[in-house]
Amino acid sequence: MRYLSACLLWLSCHLPALAQADMTRIVAHAPGLYDIEVRFDPALAEFSDIHSALLADELEGVSELAQLAIADHARWLADAPEWSWNGYFSSTEIRVAFAGQGVISLSRATNYYTGGAHPNQGLAPLLTRDARYEPVELAALFADPAIDSPAMTALFYAVYRELMALKRERLGDDFDESMERETWMASLAADPEAFPGFTLIPNRSGDAAAGLMFLFEPYHVGSYAEGSYEVPVPLSVFADFLAADWADVFEGLPELDVLTAPGDELEPIVSSSSE
Structure with missing residues (x-):
């Protein structure tokens, strides 16, 4: 008091x-x-x-x-x-x-x-x-958070395809895949600085985290009229890349399902010249 x-x-x-x-x-x-x-x-x-x-x-x-x-x-x-x-x-x-x-x-x-x-x-x-007020950045969760590392690449692919699926669902007949890839989605990359802020998704029993929810503000990956996007990524995408002091925080399946899986048609298109 x-x-x-x-x-x-x-x-x-x-x-x-x-x-x-x-x-x-x-x-x-x-x-x-x-x-x-x-x-x-x-x-x-x-x-x-x-x-x-x-x-x-x-x-x-x-x-x-x-x-x-x-x-x-x-x-x-x-x-x-x-x-x-x-x-x-x-x-x-x-x-x-x-x-x-x-x-x-x-x-x-x-x-x-x-x-x-x-x-x-x-x-x-x-x-x-929870014992101290020290904000944790995305990179701290992973053993190797370098640009184009396996961890960042896995997150990039998962966020990209799920966001594309969410946009397709929200925009309906106005969804233009080519336009989205060339404009709004072009800023996404396998770089910890390219991801927005995130929260942890609880698992289905609520006793551990089981995913990451990336939060995109209006204008970040779409017009103002589209609003914000909440893009979930399940633990299965990044479990193998967690830093040792974060591995025990995550376990199980997230409390919500995702729309896409690895290999989905909406994954980023990587040209041979950039591989």
């Missing part, structure tokens, strides 16, 4: 409008300027150190967005008052995707508007050891 009181004091010093914070959400509102909310999964109460660190990070982000809205509104009043002003908003939900085997995997999804033609979406998942 001492930490929470300190956070509330910090928030009151940095936000010029009424704001509230507790262990389940942060709310900040200034009529006509901004409306901000962050919601925390109640399950985070079991991980007090991580929860406290997340709360501090989110409080800082709330303050930054509020100050941006105030500054931009002031510039609008000075430069273009004849144009309409739409208040900024942000709604974030932080959810526990998997917790166990010494790790915690969180999803963080934000819908926000800071000017422009439409709101946007941001996806910022977090994987960390």
Whole structure:
């Protein structure tokens, strides 16, 4: 409670409008300027150190967005008052995707508007050891995460074909395989830096992880109208490549099925000159 009181004091010093914070959400509102909310999964109460660190990070982000809205509104009043002003908003939900085997995997999804033609979406998942707040990158999970290594190649093929299948399902008659390969899918590669953020997928008994869920924001691999994509990859794709200190985290079959398998027609087409 001492930490929470300190956070509330910090928030009151940095936000010029009424704001509230507790262990389940942060709310900040200034009529006509901004409306901000962050919601925390109640399950985070079991991980007090991580929860406290997340709360501090989110409080800082709330303050930054509020100050941006105030500054931009002031510039609008000075430069273009004849144009309409739409208040900024942000709604974030932080959810526990998997917790166990010494790790915690969180999803963080934000819908926000800071000017422009439409709101946007941001996806910022977090994987960390449950005893400390130290974000883990994808490369740390594998014994050899080098570009074009067997691990990265296996992930690349699995993500590529599954994403193509998801796009075909979502777009229906508008799905153009050649166009997708030449445009949106061209940025994918067997490189840890080419993958988006991810969460761990629980196995069917919930006692271990059994896959990776890669989260693509709008515009990353498709138009804004397509929305975001959640692309699952089962443990069978990467089990042989896990680093020793991550092997015990994964076991079994994921709680959801995938649409494709190795050798699917939607796998990337690799020219002979690049092999």
